[in-house]
Ligand SMILES: NC(=O)c1ccc[n+]([C@@H]2O[C@H](COP(=O)([O-])OP(=O)(O)OC[C@H]3O[C@@H](n4cnc5c(N)ncnc54)[C@H](O)[C@@H]3O)[C@@H](O)[C@H]2O)c1
């Protein structure tokens with residue numbers, strides 16, 4: 001074990017891969033052992049490139065490294081921008097031996113990963129996540145894809161990376177709103193599977209919000225460990241993995257309603273988790289005190305606790321009807337059986353769902 005980083009593994013048999021977590025790994029960690037061919041294409045965006053592209057290139061000594069730089073934002077997680085990755089690959093004569101590298105947040109990771117799943121019927125890729133959200137969630141587990149105007153992440157593929165390199169120092173340049181968005185997914189792990197972690201987050205929330213390196217490193221490690229374990233047990237979301245969607249049925253509806261990018265993914269998930277907690281309480285699964293506890297933590301993370309003004313129950317129901325977890329037209333939601341234990345269910349009563357909307361939506 002190195003003293004420069006902590007290492008986890010996503011155990012998927014022959015497709016297992018490491019997650020390296022440490023400070024100042026960008027530019028100093030040699031990733032060329034994870035590149036089988038001679039060519040690398042780094043996919044990044046116009047915000048991240050000036051900050052980290054040179055250091056990312058230095059991770060691939062002896063390789064030919066090209067770059068595609070995309071516009072920044074969730075609204076560009078679409079066909080047109082995806083296609084510009086293929087344009088870059090073809091124009092620079094990349095072959096099926098090329099390794100794609102995602103350098104950026106979850107938008108870049110999801111798009112570069114999907115491009116890797118499709119290009120010449122599939123090439124390897126590496127994740128170098130640079131936001132808190134992408135370091136704790138999107139870079140691990142192989143969900144890749146793009147949005148559709150009618151629904152989030154509606155077009156995509158499962159395609160696992162060869163390795164994930166997490167440089168925790170890169171978070172020091174992240175805007176506070178993006179830090180909060182990442183903390184929503186961190187809190188999610190505590191709520192769905194790890195009570196002890198939730199209690200730890202309650203003790204350390206201010207250190208996380210103010211980007212204290214030790215607290216961040218611990219939160220990232222524990223989050224990745226939780227996700228790696230779930231993915232290893234259920235790679236393609238046949239069952240258990242769906243608990244990673246806590247708050248996302250409501251949250252994806254919020255993101256689509258608000259127009260991609262106006263509400264950050266993590267912000268929508270934070271509010272969505274509060275709505276899921278409320279419904280869980282109405283269903284008699286958790287207590288009112290539990291709800292208040294979750295509410296306090298979400299607010300301390302700097303996240304919103306109400307959906308967009310004007311969004312109605314009908315808006316939610318219309319958008320949630322296309323959720324990927326639904327089966328035979330039945331809405332399936334992730335609820336809390338207790339704090340630290342999530343369950344996927346289609347049994348929530350319509351009355352309690354209506355009451356949840358009544359309590360959260362300003363105009364219903
Ligand atoms: N595949 C998955 O399992 C999974 C999981 C969770 C979220 N997601 C997806 O991830 C996306 C959200 O990811 P995100 O929150 O990282 O958003 P993002 O990718 O839009 O990044 C947020 C912002 O931070 C900027 N940025 C990135 N790194 C920076 C740095 N180090 N310093 C300064 N600025 C930096 C980006 O340019 C962007 O403006 C959504 O599309 C969501 O659907 C996917």
Ligand SMILES: O=C(O)C(=O)C[C@@H](O)[C@H](O)[C@H](O)COP(=O)(O)O
Nearest residue numbers: 137141143152153241244245248324
């Ligand atoms: O990895 C997963 O599985 C997740 O659900 C993680 C989520 O945080 C993430 O937002 C994911 O992209 C949602 O997936 P989707 O299948 O609901 O689009």
Ligand SMILES: [Zn+2]
Nearest residue numbers: 185248265269
């Ligand atoms: Zn998410």
